[in-house]
Amino acid sequence: MAALLGNPVVEGRLVRVCGLVQGVGFRPTVWRIATAMGLAGHVRNDAAGVEIALWCSDADYLAFRARLVAECPPLARIDSIEAVSFGGPRPKGGFGIAASVGGPVKTGIVADAACCSACLAEILDPRDRRYFYPFANCTHCGPRLSIIMAIPYDRASTSMASFMMCEECRAEYDNPADRRFHAQPIACPVCGPRIWLEGEAGVEAAGDSEAVINRAAALIGAGRILAIKGIGGFHLACNAADEAAVARLRSRKKRDQKPLALMARDLDQLAEFVQLSDEERKLVASSAAPVVLLRRRAGGRIAAGVAPGHDRLGFMLPYTPLHHLLMRVLDGPAVMTSANRSGEPQCTGNGEVLRDLAGIADYWLMHDREIVNRLDDSVARCDSRGVSVLRRARGFAPQPTPAPAGLESPPRVLATGGDLKAAFCLAANGKALLSQHLGDLDEVKNQDAWRKSLALYQDIFDTKPDLVVTDRHPAYRSTRLGVEIARQTGARLLHVQHHHAHLASCLAGHGRAFDAPPVLGVILDGVGFGDDGTIWGGEFLLGDYRGFRRLAHFDPVAMPGGDKASLEPWRNAYAHLARALGPDFLAGPIGGLPFARSLAEKPLAVLARMIERRINAPPASSAGRLFDACAAMLCVCFEHQSYEGQAGMELEALATPFVERAEVWPLALSSGDPVIRWKGLWEALLGDLVAGVEPGLIAARFHQTLIAVISQTALRLCRENAVGTIALSGGVFQNRLLLEGVLSELTGAGFEVLTHTNVPANDGGLALGQATIGLSFNYN
Numbered sequence: 001m002a003a004l005l006g007n008p009v010v011e012g013r014l015v016r017v018c019g020l021v022q023g024v025g026f027r028p029t030v031w032r033i034a035t036a037m038g039l040a041g042h043v044r045n046d047a048a049g050v051e052i053a054l055w056c057s058d059a060d061y062l063a064f065r066a067r068l069v070a071e072c073p074p075l076a077r078i079d080s081i082e083a084v085s086f087g088g089p090r091p092k093g094g095f096g097i098a099a100s101v102g103g104p105v106k107t108g109i110v111a112d113a114a115c116c117s118a119c120l121a122e123i124l125d126p127r128d129r130r131y132f133y134p135f136a137n138c139t140h141c142g143p144r145l146s147i148i149m150a151i152p153y154d155r156a157s158t159s160m161a162s163f164m165m166c167e168e169c170r171a172e173y174d175n176p177a178d179r180r181f182h183a184q185p186i187a188c189p190v191c192g193p194r195i196w197l198e199g200e201a202g203v204e205a206a207g208d209s210e211a212v213i214n215r216a217a218a219l220i221g222a223g224r225i226l227a228i229k230g231i232g233g234f235h236l237a238c239n240a241a242d243e244a245a246v247a248r249l250r251s252r253k254k255r256d257q258k259p260l261a262l263m264a265r266d267l268d269q270l271a272e273f274v275q276l277s278d279e280e281r282k283l284v285a286s287s288a289a290p291v292v293l294l295r296r297r298a299g300g301r302i303a304a305g306v307a308p309g310h311d312r313l314g315f316m317l318p319y320t321p322l323h324h325l326l327m328r329v330l331d332g333p334a335v336m337t338s339a340n341r342s343g344e345p346q347c348t349g350n351g352e353v354l355r356d357l358a359g360i361a362d363y364w365l366m367h368d369r370e371i372v373n374r375l376d377d378s379v380a381r382c383d384s385r386g387v388s389v390l391r392r393a394r395g396f397a398p399q400p401t402p403a404p405a406g407l408e409s410p411p412r413v414l415a416t417g418g419d420l421k422a423a424f425c426l427a428a429n430g431k432a433l434l435s436q437h438l439g440d441l442d443e444v445k446n447q448d449a450w451r452k453s454l455a456l457y458q459d460i461f462d463t464k465p466d467l468v469v470t471d472r473h474p475a476y477r478s479t480r481l482g483v484e485i486a487r488q489t490g491a492r493l494l495h496v497q498h499h500h501a502h503l504a505s506c507l508a509g510h511g512r513a514f515d516a517p518p519v520l521g522v523i524l525d526g527v528g529f530g531d532d533g534t535i536w537g538g539e540f541l542l543g544d545y546r547g548f549r550r551l552a553h554f555d556p557v558a559m560p561g562g563d564k565a566s567l568e569p570w571r572n573a574y575a576h577l578a579r580a581l582g583p584d585f586l587a588g589p590i591g592g593l594p595f596a597r598s599l600a601e602k603p604l605a606v607l608a609r610m611i612e613r614r615i616n617a618p619p620a621s622s623a624g625r626l627f628d629a630c631a632a633m634l635c636v637c638f639e640h641q642s643y644e645g646q647a648g649m650e651l652e653a654l655a656t657p658f659v660e661r662a663e664v665w666p667l668a669l670s671s672g673d674p675v676i677r678w679k680g681l682w683e684a685l686l687g688d689l690v691a692g693v694e695p696g697l698i699a700a701r702f703h704q705t706l707i708a709v710i711s712q713t714a715l716r717l718c719r720e721n722a723v724g725t726i727a728l729s730g731g732v733f734q735n736r737l738l739l740e741g742v743l744s745e746l747t748g749a750g751f752e753v754l755t756h757t758n759v760p761a762n763d764g765g766l767a768l769g770q771a772t773i774g775l776s777f778n779y780n
Contacts, residue, residue: 009058011087012053013053013056013086014051014085015081016049016052016080017051017052017080017081018078020077020109022045023144024075024139025075025139025140025181026072027181028097028139029068031176032176033067034064034095035094039056040090040093041096046100055091069081075110109151109153112394113141114288114289115136115319118179119136120324123321124324124328130188134367135187135192139181146232147160147370147371163193166190168190169188169192193368194206195209195365196365197215197364197366199363209325213329213365217329220239220330220334223242224238224363225248225249226238227353227363228323228336231320233338233347233374234347235337235338235339237263237335239332241301242303247305249337252359257642261291261316261377262306263317263318263323263336264327265328265330267317269333273301276294280382287395288394289317289319290377290379290394293314293381293390294312294315310653319395341357343443344445350368373436378395389757390760392759393437397436400432400434401431403430403431403508404772406514406515408430410428412427412467413465413774414463415469416478416481416770417478417763420644420762421762421763423765423767424450426771427775432508432771433461441476441478441481465491467493468494469770470496471496471498471766479495494777496774498525499528499530499537501769503519503727504768504772505769506769507544507545508759512754516544517725519544519725520714520723522728523540523541524624524738526645527566531550535618536622538553539554540552550674551717551721552674552675554622554676555675555676557575559617559620560607560610562617562618569628570599570632570639574599574602575611575617575625575629576625576626594635595635627647627648627735633686633689635695655699656700657696658694658697665681665684665701666680667681667708676713684701688701715745725754726754728756729756730761
């Protein structure tokens, strides 16, 4: 097609495209459009994104720009296009792709993407040279963050640098018309990575990929546990229908009850085991390929031990060619849980996995492409408003979040997040870069992984902080890490209140401007260090990025035993009932209830003295401990939680079948009291227990009553403070019943309600909130 007519003056333009534009086929798209339009110039990668030199008329440039936006590659994201004129004669020849150059880093890295349909078709086609090859990829799919060591994103800056391309791969790589043009991980059976299978005695199968994968599938079918190397780490895999295999995996991994992730062959197989909405189909089959929490379908043959006490299963589809090939040989779904000992980081290295998983895995399916960045599987769910990311890792990280309008300028900020569901955030150049999920920092290996990931991110993105932002809790490991970094670098240090950071995270996720009016933040979680030195967790805050005011909160109830109360729900049941009903609450008909008989066997006199003398029994306005107390009274996780949030999750699952017919318990709320008290709640719950009401219905009434209390309080505070927007944040709002119920009440009353979507509501999103508060620091 000839160049479009318009302004006849042809001049040089230097076009800068910023966003997620490297490693996604963006330069070939530019080349294709420019060549089709008959334009002269070149395109190249640099540290800031993509640079395009064009010689054309004004009309041609506008047409070129419009096509570039309309024909943007599927994995790319254009944040901005800016053009400046420059002199010089029009170059001879047409349009070309020039070599990459370095410079100050301003571009982003695209997340690892699931195998595309074109690559899948090739590995399943016996006539194709990549038939049954586990590492096929192109510019539309494959590893990105997991293999990158530096920017610009070129092969030499990835763990593919050690694999020399064969002539056929080189021809594809150099051809702008090929979908593998400059696909940095390009590979084939001749020149690329290889797989093999090891057992305790050494290599079991190697060489022929089909033979290796068939052998691995046979072992899984026979009840064996395999460690399988993926994109961002190893999985532990077994037959999902084999109760004995699942039990062995749990025993060896020391993961008693936490749900295990599953992988299905395709959407058709998945539909045999779970119910799927159109939106859930789209999410589970997306390029991010997260684990999606889906409603169980009755009759599906999944071992009961996969997700005990839960009404949903966490399923993902194959996201690498290796997974696709394996799942097509297996007879049914497989467990695919992170390959580690419980609490430790996921294994990424071949030597590491052989050493650390000895005695856990029976066999190891490995390959020789190095994993540079560890990436756990992301976890997501579809709610009434769309997708909610619960754990942000592979497929989502490290896609940047634009800084809120008005906060695009310095300082450069490092936010260290929290101790649970750890993630850090780097903010600079108008973007906030939230790291992938890095585990819980109470494990020393996770602290080491946190430091390693931060060093790598800082090297890749060439960002050194002017300001380090941490949680206000002085004992948090993330706080101590931040203090250490500030001391070493000379950066300023800012401590931020935990729930303020949750509020700011929700605002930033919605791109709310710096100068927007304050909102009411309803922040519900387990524990966070309050400004008054007590533990907060059920908060109603009026605030924005710059600050907040505490308007109301849940009644602070003692946590006897301190951190033990977060693990043993019976402690919270005692503390709440003693607080609301007095120390003799077990007298009378309550004493005959199952939970009460179990509670009477505990050292209650010791707990009473601890609370009275305030010895290791800190008062906490915690919403999480409120759920724990209710769960214990219904004999759900009465003694112990084996993972964070277990009691609340199982209480939600118990309530779900009954929630539509559950009424609200009548409670009297004092309009002038900023403290929300629970005496009426516990009296109603105990009355239902004594009356023999079904536990599931009681759990549903608890949810409905809590929804009513939170909603009524929020609406009153909004009217009293002339606020039109409400933000819901904190890990307790990952309870679907609670979130949907409060959302319905508040939107029904005409208020704008902000909830989390791409950034977790739990502490995994905390660092984003800290970073945006840090960006506003210069304006306070």
